[in-house]
Amino acid sequence: xxxxxxxxxxxxxxxxxxxxxxxxxxxxxxxxxxxxxxxxxxxxxxxxxxxxxxxxxxxxxxxxxxxxxxxxxxxxxxxxxxxxxxxxxxxxxxxxxxxxxxxxxxxxxxxxxx
Amino acid sequence: xxxxxxxxxxxxxxxxxxxxxxxxxxxxxxxxxxxxxxxxxxxxxxxxxxxxxxxxxxxxxxxxxxxxxxxxxxxxxxxxxxxxxxxxxxxxxxxxxxxxxxxxxxxxxxxxxxxxxx
Numbered sequence: 001x002x003x004x005x006x007x008x009x010x011x012x013x014x015x016x017x018x019x020x021x022x023x024x025x026x027x028x029x030x031x032x033x034x035x036x037x038x039x040x041x042x043x044x045x046x047x048x049x050x051x052x053x054x055x056x057x058x059x060x061x062x063x064x065x066x067x068x069x070x071x072x073x074x075x076x077x078x079x080x081x082x083x084x085x086x087x088x089x090x091x092x093x094x095x096x097x098x099x100x101x102x103x104x105x106x107x108x109x110x111x112x113x114x
Numbered sequence: 115x116x117x118x119x120x121x122x123x124x125x126x127x128x129x130x131x132x133x134x135x136x137x138x139x140x141x142x143x144x145x146x147x148x149x150x151x152x153x154x155x156x157x158x159x160x161x162x163x164x165x166x167x168x169x170x171x172x173x174x175x176x177x178x179x180x181x182x183x184x185x186x187x188x189x190x191x192x193x194x195x196x197x198x199x200x201x202x203x204x205x206x207x208x209x210x211x212x213x214x215x216x217x218x219x220x221x222x223x224x225x226x227x228x229x230x231x232x
Binding site for chain 2: 035040042043045049058090092096101102104105106107108
């Protein structure tokens with residue numbers, strides 16, 4: 001079974017803090033993704049990575065950065081957290097094989113910024 | 115850019131009945147994939163079913179089937195013999211055909227919350 005884990009299920013931070021969200025996958029997937037999920041908006045892609053140290057912006061990258069130093073780990077960084085970044089954050093991973101390019105999701109981190 | 119529309123924010127169905135969730139999408143691509151994902155309350159998002167656009171035959175996975183109408187850009191999900199465990203948020207998603215040198219991205223709809231009742 002594919003396993004995607006995220007470092008925290010719930011996180012509470014204060015405005016201005018630097019926040020790290022960690023994601024680890026155990027299936028040697030090339031691709032990893034960070035989404036945020038908000039009611040009525042569905043899932044929106046923040047950043048993704050298709051190889052170690054390679055990253056691309058998604059649809060809503062403002063206020064976020066990412067790091068991928070190892071293939072199995074993809075970190076989302078909020079340099080200075082703001083209240084409008086309160087959300088559910090989902091990590092996903094997939095093979096880079098086209099026809100089997102299904103994304104597998106982690107359990108999510110519910111972040112509250114006070 | 116692709117867009118995915120789910121026009122039913124919430125739906126309810128009785129146990130053992132059949133329910134259909136709607137999804138439409140907009141794209142100029144000819145080769146792509148469509149997905150339905152399920153997110154149970156406080157649980158992980160999981161893949162329910164996927165459809166390749168080049169396949170005319172509708173995908174089926176046990177009690178879950180799709181009605182894929184390529185010309186109409188419609189991709190509905192039918193759940194037969196609904197069970198309490200089907201209670202979840204359901205997301206429709208679109209993916210362009212794989213391109214080398216980058217990752218294939220998913221574009222999601224806003225979701226339909228399905229409640230299965232006794």
